[in-house]
Amino acid sequence: MTEEPFELINGIALAYMGDAAYEVYIREHLIKKGMTKPNKLHRIATHFVSAKAQAFLIAKMEKESILTKTEQEYFKRGRNAKSHTTAKNTSVLTYRISTGFEAVFGYLFLSEQKQRLKELADWCIGTIEKEKNNFG
Template sequence: MTADYKQMNGIALAYMGDAIYEVFVREHLLDKGMVKPTHLHHTATRYVSAKAHAALYALMEADDILSEEEQNYFRRGRNAKSHTGAKNTDVVTYRTSTGIEALFGYLYLSRQEDRLNFLANWCIEQVEAGRTLNNAK
């Protein structure tokens, strides 16, 4: 990888992180035996929507699972100035979602595969357990 993640802005990190987390979710859904595209898409939104990301971040804070460096990269994404607006959600939720995506981008680009796998699977487990439903706005 030639890109230096340490120099990237939060939006660039989020761009990568969005794709990375989406792959984890898609693989999980296929592993569960889902094959119909419409069902896959609708189910995936439980994991990858801005509201789901915001709920997952609230759980990350409650469970105190992020390191200080991970929190810094989350904030880099959350505080980044985006030129696109939030769709179907409020600005705070959208920015929190961008922070989660930036965190995943950071973990991927810094080659922290074990931590990336742990955190992605932890997120999927929280959605599966219904914990995000109680925290979604």
């Protein structure tokens, strides 16, 4: 089996990887804050990982010019990818934007940009903790 270069991976596959990578940062953050009950962990984690939260974060990133040009390209690749799944509890547009968000994290993970991945995850966590009442 040969390894697929991350540059050639489609937006949906990047989002699949990015969803998992971002989720690990969120789970680690919550557990380090002392949360250990699974139901509470899941409920609080949704503040960070829901499609609405991710769309909110992308809008803030765009407004504050957080993403590099390359990251913006991977966002668009994920956002514009044809998905065969449907949005749950959100609009199709919000779902597509969140897919783009996850594609950025997938790109960073697969290109082994660990420091940048952590930097963006930390920014997202801080932003959600400050502004979680502004979305959802």
